[in-house]
Amino acid sequence: MWVISSSNQLLVPTAIALGNFDGVHLGHQQVLKQITAPSTDRPCHPTVVSFDPHPRAFFSGQGQPLLTPRQEKAQLLEQLGIDQLVLLPFSPALAQLSPKEFIETILIQQLQAQRISVGADFRFGHQRQGTVQDLQALATRWGVQVYVAQLQQEQGQRISSSQIRQALEAGLVETAQQLLGRPYSLTGTVTTGQKLGQQLGFPTANLQLPADKLLPRWGVYAVAVQGATFPKPLAGVMNIGDRPTVDGKNLAVEVHIFDWYGDLYGQTLTVYLRHFLRPEQKFASLTALKEQIALDCMRAKTHLQALTLEFQGETPAGSLP
Structure with missing residues (x-):
C-alpha cells in the first residue's frame, strides 16, 4: 500500500x-x-x-x-x-x-x-x-x-462516521460493529505498567495506542485479542480508564487474556471490542476490585462463548474475530 x-x-x-x-x-x-x-x-x-x-x-x-x-x-x-x-x-x-x-x-x-x-x-x-x-x-x-x-443505511439509520463515534462514546460496540461491518478494534504496543493486575491475579498487557485513535466509553469490555504470538484470536477482558481505585490520574488501556501466560512486552496487539460490560468505577478496597474483576471475567467468558456458539466456529463474511 x-x-x-x-x-x-x-x-x-x-x-x-x-x-x-x-x-x-x-x-x-x-x-x-x-x-x-x-x-x-x-x-x-x-x-x-x-x-x-x-x-x-x-x-x-x-x-x-x-x-x-x-x-x-x-x-x-x-x-x-x-x-x-x-x-x-x-x-x-x-x-x-x-x-x-x-x-x-x-x-x-x-x-x-x-x-x-x-x-x-x-x-x-x-x-x-x-x-x-x-x-x-x-x-x-x-x-x-x-x-x-x-x-x-443499517436498521433504519444512516451509516456514517459520526454515528459510529456516537455509538462508541455510549459503549454501544455492537451498534458500531453493524455500521462498520467488523468489530471496532484498538491496535497498540505492549508497554510496562505498574503490574498491579499481576498482583491481583489478573495479569494485564498495557497498550500504548496512536495518540489520535478514538477511544470508546471508559469501562470494561469483553474482547478478542490477536497478535504475532497468537494469530488466532484469544478471549479476554479489557479496561479503559484512569483506574480510580489505585491511581485516578493517568489513562490506561489494559487487557487481560484468559488462560494465557507469557511475555508480550514490545509486541503489537489488536483488541476487538465485542461487548461493553460496565462503566469504570471506584472500589472501597483492592479486595473489592479483585472480586469485581473476577465477575467481569465470568461475564466476558459467557458473552464470548455465546458468540462462538452463534457463529459455530465460522467467521461471518465481512467481519473480523
Missing part, C-alpha cells in the same frame, strides 16, 4: 475514490467497490484521495480523534484492493481552488484520473461549493466517468 503526498510517487493512471473514509465503514465500502471492480477500460490503479490535515481540522485548528488513524486506514484499504492512499496537503491555496480548478488541476492533470467514485453527499472546491452534479458535469468534459454511491 502506497501512502503518498507527492504526485511524483504516483502509480498512474488512477481510478479514484474521493473522501475522508475515517472508519472505512460499510457506506465507504460502497464507494470503494466502484474503483476496485474489474473494468474493460484502460487498467487503472485503485486510489483513495484524502486531505491531510482534514479540512475541518485545518480551519478549526483542532484535531479530531479518528476511528482509523493513518496506518490502520491504509491496512484496511489494502485489504479491500486499494493500491495507494494519496494524502493531498491541505493548504490555503488548495482551499481557494474552485470546483473546476480542483478537478482539472488535481484530479485530471496531477492524478490522471480515469474513473472517480464519491458518495451522494460529497462536496468539494472553495467553500464546498461543488456538488456531485458539478463533478459529473465537469469530469465528463474530460471523458472521465463518475460513479455516485447512494447513502447506506
Whole structure:
C-alpha cells in the first residue's frame, strides 16, 4: 500500500475514490467497490484521495480523534484492493481552488484520473461549493466517468462516521460493529505498567495506542485479542480508564487474556471490542476490585462463548474475530 503526498510517487493512471473514509465503514465500502471492480477500460490503479490535515481540522485548528488513524486506514484499504492512499496537503491555496480548478488541476492533470467514485453527499472546491452534479458535469468534459454511491443505511439509520463515534462514546460496540461491518478494534504496543493486575491475579498487557485513535466509553469490555504470538484470536477482558481505585490520574488501556501466560512486552496487539460490560468505577478496597474483576471475567467468558456458539466456529463474511 502506497501512502503518498507527492504526485511524483504516483502509480498512474488512477481510478479514484474521493473522501475522508475515517472508519472505512460499510457506506465507504460502497464507494470503494466502484474503483476496485474489474473494468474493460484502460487498467487503472485503485486510489483513495484524502486531505491531510482534514479540512475541518485545518480551519478549526483542532484535531479530531479518528476511528482509523493513518496506518490502520491504509491496512484496511489494502485489504479491500486499494493500491495507494494519496494524502493531498491541505493548504490555503488548495482551499481557494474552485470546483473546476480542483478537478482539472488535481484530479485530471496531477492524478490522471480515469474513473472517480464519491458518495451522494460529497462536496468539494472553495467553500464546498461543488456538488456531485458539478463533478459529473465537469469530469465528463474530460471523458472521465463518475460513479455516485447512494447513502447506506443499517436498521433504519444512516451509516456514517459520526454515528459510529456516537455509538462508541455510549459503549454501544455492537451498534458500531453493524455500521462498520467488523468489530471496532484498538491496535497498540505492549508497554510496562505498574503490574498491579499481576498482583491481583489478573495479569494485564498495557497498550500504548496512536495518540489520535478514538477511544470508546471508559469501562470494561469483553474482547478478542490477536497478535504475532497468537494469530488466532484469544478471549479476554479489557479496561479503559484512569483506574480510580489505585491511581485516578493517568489513562490506561489494559487487557487481560484468559488462560494465557507469557511475555508480550514490545509486541503489537489488536483488541476487538465485542461487548461493553460496565462503566469504570471506584472500589472501597483492592479486595473489592479483585472480586469485581473476577465477575467481569465470568461475564466476558459467557458473552464470548455465546458468540462462538452463534457463529459455530465460522467467521461471518465481512467481519473480523
